[in-house]
Structure formats: C-alpha cells, structure tokens
Amino acid sequence: MAEIAVNKPATEYRKGFQSGISIAIGYAPIALTFGLLAKTTGLSIGETALMSLLVFAGAAQYISLSLLSLGTGIFEIILTTFIVNIRHFLMSTSLNEKWEDDQIANKAILSFGITDETFSVAAVRDEKVTSGYMLGLISISYSSWVVCSGLGHLIGASLPQTLQESMSVALYAMFVGLLVPSMKKSAKVVFLAALAACFNIIFTLTNALSTGWAIVLATLLSAVIIELIENVKNKQRGQEHE
Amino acid sequence: MSSQMVWMIAGMALVTYIPRLLPFVLFKGKELPGIVQGVLKNVPYATLGALIFPGILFINEDIWFGLLGAGAAFIAAFLGANVIVVVLGSIAVLSVYSFLI
CATH class of the missing domain: 1.20.5 (Single alpha-helices involved in coiled-coils or other helix-helix interfaces)
Incomplete structure (x- = not known):
C-alpha cells in the first residue's frame, strides 16, 4: 500500500515531460530563429548546435550573436553571458527548498537545465519537486531547444511570418497560465507578481539596469517587501489576540 | 569549427x-532562517510577474499585439484552462488578429 503514496520515478518523469510540452512549443520559434541568426552571423551548424547543447540559455545566446556581429571580444561576451544568467542563482536557491532529493549529484546534474521556463513550471507545482519530474521537464524542453536550433540553421528560414509573430507570445502566455491559478487562490500572489512587474517595468523603461539584473532586483525587492509586510501584519494580529 | x-x-x-x-x-x-525561506517561497510568483511584464508588451512593434495576447492568456487562464490551452489559445487569437490587419 505504501507504494501508492510514493510517486514512482517513471510516473514523475512522465508528469514532468507533460508539463514541459508548453515549454517545448514556446522554445520552437525562438530556437529556429536563433539557428537562422547564428547562420547569418557566420556560425557553422556545428557551432550553433554546440552552443545550444552546452549553454541552453535563450537570451544569452541571442546577445552573444549580436555581440559577435559587432566584433566584441570573447571575454566580454562571456562576461555578459554571466551577468545575463546570474538570475538563475536566485531561481536555483528558491527551487532547492522545494526539490526533494538526498543525492546531491542528481540536483547538480539536473541544475544544468534550469531556465526561466523550467524553473517557473517546477516552482508553481502543487506537489514537491522530484528529480524524476525535473528530468522529464528538462529533457523535452532541452530537446526542443537543441533540435530546433539546428533545424533553424539547416533550413535557413524560420516559420512563416504570421505564425512566427503569433508564436512569439507562447512563452509569455505560458507564464500567465502558470501564474493565474495561484493568483486566484491567494491575494499575496497577486501582490507579489504585480509589484515585481511594476519594478521591472520601471527598471526596463528607464534603462536603469540590464535585463538580467532588472529581473533579479525586481523579483527580490517584491519578494522581500511583501514578506516584510506580511510579517508585520501577522505580528499585529498576534498582538490583537493577546 | x-x-x-x-x-x-x-x-x-x-x-x-x-x-x-x-x-x-x-x-x-x-535550514535557512524562516524569513529567508519565506522570501524564497515568494520568488516564483515575483519572478513570473517580472518575466511577463514588460516583455509581453514588446513582442511586436504593434503594442496591441502584446496587449491582446496578454488579455487572451489572462482570460483563458482565469477561466481555468490548462497551460497548453492557454498557450495555443493566445497563439490562435494573435494569428486571427495578424490575419485581419
């Protein structure tokens, strides 16, 4: 009977894989375009595929292409990549609290696949996150990213203009689809998302910070401010009861 | 290479x-301090807010494109649609929109 209560790795893998389908759909147009741009920037198909295989970070890969075409040095490109991707530190720290696995090696290997999208899907999951679930989630997302990058270079064209434009909404729609169910359940979630959105809009429109830092700072400010407000409220409530 | x-x-x-x-x-x-754990639990929802805005508004030169896509996604998600349905629904709405203009 105990077996029923414990989620088996195979089931968890399948659940993760299913949760990753919307990521795979969303990655397809972005990766196809990346492959195409990489070709026009002068990367070989091997280099294009290698970058998607080893880096697996959309924004940073796009930025590296535009820096390459500007003739920027390698060191500066690597440094920019680091700054753009430092936000994943925050995401991994948050996910670590929810991800149950005593084997650090599993987490260490799978952490390679933490992106904005895989993090978001895993982090809003109702149940605890397991390594089997992460493996399923990451494997479908990663496959879509790598295969479509290569295809974009190989075919040398992206999707038809209209479809390409419409599909650019995919990942944002996915974020909305992940966020709204929690917003319906809790006012705190509404405030957290709205405050972070406001901060990020301000940072972005004023060009105060680069995209990577803007997201990190907006997220942290919102998460800390709302937590402090809640703590104060809880204390006041506690005093009223005395 | x-x-x-x-x-x-x-x-x-x-x-x-x-x-x-x-x-x-x-x-x-x-075991991280309680307040840090609380903040880390908030991070996913704050991240989602920052990932959606303002990015979704700039997916096209036509700002209505982003607004319409965001609206469609919010409505579908609010009505309880599955994430994949939200994604495909928004793509469909924008396909119709770009076909019409």
Whole structure:
C-alpha cells in the first residue's frame, strides 16, 4: 500500500515531460530563429548546435550573436553571458527548498537545465519537486531547444511570418497560465507578481539596469517587501489576540 | 569549427552553469532562517510577474499585439484552462488578429 503514496520515478518523469510540452512549443520559434541568426552571423551548424547543447540559455545566446556581429571580444561576451544568467542563482536557491532529493549529484546534474521556463513550471507545482519530474521537464524542453536550433540553421528560414509573430507570445502566455491559478487562490500572489512587474517595468523603461539584473532586483525587492509586510501584519494580529 | 568559437562557447557554458548549480551545493542540507525561506517561497510568483511584464508588451512593434495576447492568456487562464490551452489559445487569437490587419 505504501507504494501508492510514493510517486514512482517513471510516473514523475512522465508528469514532468507533460508539463514541459508548453515549454517545448514556446522554445520552437525562438530556437529556429536563433539557428537562422547564428547562420547569418557566420556560425557553422556545428557551432550553433554546440552552443545550444552546452549553454541552453535563450537570451544569452541571442546577445552573444549580436555581440559577435559587432566584433566584441570573447571575454566580454562571456562576461555578459554571466551577468545575463546570474538570475538563475536566485531561481536555483528558491527551487532547492522545494526539490526533494538526498543525492546531491542528481540536483547538480539536473541544475544544468534550469531556465526561466523550467524553473517557473517546477516552482508553481502543487506537489514537491522530484528529480524524476525535473528530468522529464528538462529533457523535452532541452530537446526542443537543441533540435530546433539546428533545424533553424539547416533550413535557413524560420516559420512563416504570421505564425512566427503569433508564436512569439507562447512563452509569455505560458507564464500567465502558470501564474493565474495561484493568483486566484491567494491575494499575496497577486501582490507579489504585480509589484515585481511594476519594478521591472520601471527598471526596463528607464534603462536603469540590464535585463538580467532588472529581473533579479525586481523579483527580490517584491519578494522581500511583501514578506516584510506580511510579517508585520501577522505580528499585529498576534498582538490583537493577546 | 574555429577553436576561438569553441572556447567562447565553453566559457559561456561554464558561466551559465555555475549560477544554476551553486545554490544546490551551498545550501545543501542547511535550514535557512524562516524569513529567508519565506522570501524564497515568494520568488516564483515575483519572478513570473517580472518575466511577463514588460516583455509581453514588446513582442511586436504593434503594442496591441502584446496587449491582446496578454488579455487572451489572462482570460483563458482565469477561466481555468490548462497551460497548453492557454498557450495555443493566445497563439490562435494573435494569428486571427495578424490575419485581419
């Protein structure tokens, strides 16, 4: 009977894989375009595929292409990549609290696949996150990213203009689809998302910070401010009861 | 493959992997203070807010494109649609919109 209560790795893998389908759909147009741009920037198909295989970070890969075409040095490109991707530190720290696995090696290997999208899907999951679930989630997302990058270079064209434009909404729609169910359940979630959105809009429109830092700072400010407000409220409530 | 490009990709891979990996090593088996745990539990929802805005407004030169896509996604999600339905629904709405204009 105990077996029923414990989620088996195979089931968890399948659940993760299913949760990753919307990521795979969303990655397809972005990766196809990346492959195409990489070709026009002068990367070989091997280099294009290698970058998607080893880096697996959309924004940073796009930025590296535009820096390459500007003739920027390698060191500066690597440094920019680091700054753009430092936000994943925050995401991994948050996910670590929810991800149950005593084997650090599993987490260490799978952490390679933490992106904005895989993090978001895993982090809003109702149940605890397991390594089997992460493996399923990451494997479908990663496959879509790598295969479509290569295809974009190989075919040398992206999707038809209209479809390409419409599909650019995919990942944002996915974020909305992940966020709204929690917003319906809790006012705190509404405030957290709205405050972070406001901060990020301000940072972005004023060009105060680069995209990577803007997201990190907006997220942290919102998460800390709302937590402090809640703590104060809880204390006041506690005093009223005395 | 040019060796310079391979070095660049290897460097990018390393500096991308380190921030993803480090927290799992640094905070392994450590009980973080309650307030920090509270903040970390807030991070996913705050991240989603920051990932959606303002990015969704700039997916096209036509700002209505983003607004319409965001609206369609919010409505579908609010009505309880599955994430994939939200994604495909928004794509469908925008396909119709770009077909009409």
